[in-house]
Amino acid sequence: MRVLPVGDGALLVEVSSGDEAQALHAELLRRRAEGSLAVREIVPAARTVLLDGLPDPVRLACELTAAEVPSAPPRAGEVVELPVRYDGPDLADVATLWEVTEQEVARIHADTEFRVAFCGFAPGFGYLTGLPPRYDVPRRVTPRTAVPAGSVALAGPYTGVYPHTSPGGWQLIGSTDAVLWDHARVPAALLSPGARVRFVPVDGHGSPVGRS
Amino acid sequence: MTDRALAVVRAGALTTVQDRGRPGHAHLGVPRSGALDAPAAALANRLVGNPPDAAVLETTLNGCAVRPRSPVTVAVTGAPCPVTVDGRPVAWGAPVRLSAGAVLDVGPATLGVRGYVAVSGGIAVEPVLGSRSTDLLSGLGPPPLTDGAVLPLGRVVGPHARVDLAPQPAPPAELVLRVTLGPRDDWFTRAAVRMFTSRVYRVSAASNRIGLRTEGPALQRALPGELPSEGVVLGAVQVPPDGRPVVFLADHPTTGGYPVLAVVRDTDLPAAAQAVPGTPVRFVAVRRR
Numbered sequence: 001m002r003v004l005p006v007g008d009g010a011l012l013v014e015v016s017s018g019d020e021a022q023a024l025h026a027e028l029l030r031r032r033a034e035g036s037l038a039v040r041e042i043v044p045a046a047r048t049v050l051l052d053g054l055p056d057p058v059r060l061a062c063e064l065t066a067a068e069v070p071s072a073p074p075r076a077g078e079v080v081e082l083p084v085r086y087d088g089p090d091l092a093d094v095a096t097l098w099e100v101t102e103q104e105v106a107r108i109h110a111d112t113e114f115r116v117a118f119c120g121f122a123p124g125f126g127y128l129t130g131l132p133p134r135y136d137v138p139r140r141v142t143p144r145t146a147v148p149a150g151s152v153a154l155a156g157p158y159t160g161v162y163p164h165t166s167p168g169g170w171q172l173i174g175s176t177d178a179v180l181w182d183h184a185r186v187p188a189a190l191l192s193p194g195a196r197v198r199f200v201p202v203d204g205h206g207s208p209v210g211r212s
Numbered sequence: 213m214t215d216r217a218l219a220v221v222r223a224g225a226l227t228t229v230q231d232r233g234r235p236g237h238a239h240l241g242v243p244r245s246g247a248l249d250a251p252a253a254a255l256a257n258r259l260v261g262n263p264p265d266a267a268v269l270e271t272t273l274n275g276c277a278v279r280p281r282s283p284v285t286v287a288v289t290g291a292p293c294p295v296t297v298d299g300r301p302v303a304w305g306a307p308v309r310l311s312a313g314a315v316l317d318v319g320p321a322t323l324g325v326r327g328y329v330a331v332s333g334g335i336a337v338e339p340v341l342g343s344r345s346t347d348l349l350s351g352l353g354p355p356p357l358t359d360g361a362v363l364p365l366g367r368v369v370g371p372h373a374r375v376d377l378a379p380q381p382a383p384p385a386e387l388v389l390r391v392t393l394g395p396r397d398d399w400f401t402r403a404a405v406r407m408f409t410s411r412v413y414r415v416s417a418a419s420n421r422i423g424l425r426t427e428g429p430a431l432q433r434a435l436p437g438e439l440p441s442e443g444v445v446l447g448a449v450q451v452p453p454d455g456r457p458v459v460f461l462a463d464h465p466t467t468g469g470y471p472v473l474a475v476v477r478d479t480d481l482p483a484a485a486q487a488v489p490g491t492p493v494r495f496v497a498v499r500r501r
Contacts, residue, residue, distance in 0.1 A: 004394055004395035004396075005392070005394055005395065005500060006394065006395045006445055006448075006472070006475055007392055007445055007447060007448075007475030007476075007477070007478075007500075008392065008475075008477065008478075008500055008501045009445075010445050010475075012395045012442065012443065040235055040236060041235065041236060041238040041239065041443075042239060043238045043239050043443030043466060043467065044239065044443075045440065045441050045442040045443050045467050046440030046441050046442065047440050047442070048440075048442040048443065049443070050238075050442065050443025050444070050445070052238065052443070052445050053235070058500075118239075118441070118467065119239060119240050119241040119466075119467075120241045120441060120465065120466055120467035121241060121465070121467075122241055122350055123237075123240055123241045123242045123350050123352060124240065124241065125241055127441075164351075183340045183341060183352065188240070188341060189240045189241075192239065192240060193239050
């Protein structure tokens with residue numbers, strides 16, 4: 001674990017894997033909840049957790065440097081289920097990349113328990129990890145100017161769902177009617193860092209699809 | 213609609229509603245947002261007797277014009293500019309009483325970029341995650357003003373400040389930004405770090421509420437690879453592949469994939485909000501406090 005100072009009031013804690021970052025994030029949230037960590041923002045990312053708005057970053061940096069990184073994130077909390085139709089325009093390309101059929105892409109994706117590693121890009125956009133590394137896919141060579149809201153997409157090691165129509169270069173494998181972001185709702189974001197997520201296949205009418 | 217409202221007569225180039233922003237949601241991908249020149253926005257609120265968290269209008273370069281439907285007190289701060297009521301000049305940087313139906317015109321900035329218009333009672337659009345700020349990156353909060361739009365005003369809570377005129381800093385002829393290096397200065401060559409803190413950059417016309425973009429010598433990377441996405445703070449100096457530093461302002465993304473070479477002190481950012489394109493910028497390395 002490396003602790004890097006950021007400006008006068010923040011620290012960037014760097015670990016060696018995404019799993020460690022998620023575990024560290026869970027541990028820092030626990031400390032904040034019990035009152036032993038005063039901080040305005042805790043922002044997990046791919047290999048780091050940013051702590052912003054710290055009253056005494058120097059002291060905390062010493063403390064964290066001496067601490068052990070927990071090895072695995074806790075498997076607690078409810079699973080968020082997202083209904084999905086595997087009907088994306090890039091499904092065939094992903095099947096080719098994975099060297100399986102389109103039906104197999106859907107089965108592999110729907111059988112995976114994901115975890116929100118971090119959010120970013122847009123409010124409510126979560127970077128979901130869980131697929132084994134052999135299913136990593138590159139971004140599209142030419143990004144789309146408009147990816148429809150609710151598109152279920154893959155890029156690198158991540159799965160994501162576009163909360164709003166926006167430009168994007170991820171590979172689109174499906175779509176969901178779930179509302180990822182609604183600022184009139186509490187909480188506004190359906191997915192927050194650490195949440196467990198499953199995709200539940202549905203047909204065009206929204207009814208669950210039986211799995212063979 | 214009640215008469216506690218403000219009609220937009222001339223929206224201007226870019227006029228948004230801003231307050232102190234929505235910190236605390238960065239982990240959900242929500243920028244902090246808020247007035248770029250926070251001290252100027254706070255002063256405008258003080259001049260009309262608003263609490264410091266009341267929402268104001270933030271104008272860009274060419275001001276705006278508004279017409280209240282009830283008598284209000286207004287104050288214009290930030291970038292100096294001519295201010296008129298129904299065509300007659302009134303004071304800038306001071307409280308001005310407006311009768312119902314009078315048109316307040318905030319003219320083009322004579323210096324600086326961003327003006328702040330506080331109205332007694334505050335702009336009372338519906339808050340999103342505790343803030344009324346327009347966030348241009350993610351589209352949270354009210355949209356930028358358009359001609360003919362009507363904005364609700366809040367209830368007046370106290371008497372206005374008893375001052376005639378408040379001194380304000382002039383927009384910078386040269387922008388000096390104090391920085392602490394890191395967290396990713398090791399991604400750059402030592403020559404690039406020296407260049408960053410010794411050469412003069414200029415404010416680029418491509419600057420906006422997301423970032424102050426600069427023109428000047430390109431900074432060479434020591435590490436060529438891609439940096440995995442990581443959290444970034446307000447004032448972070450990110451260096452994209454073209455090598456020109458970008459200072460992240462209020463609507464900055466909450467995570468980013470380019471290395472952050474240094475972080476600008478919070479107290480130096482209001483001046484960055486007022487630096488017109490072409491203004492010389494010097495980044496001065498200082499020790500952490």
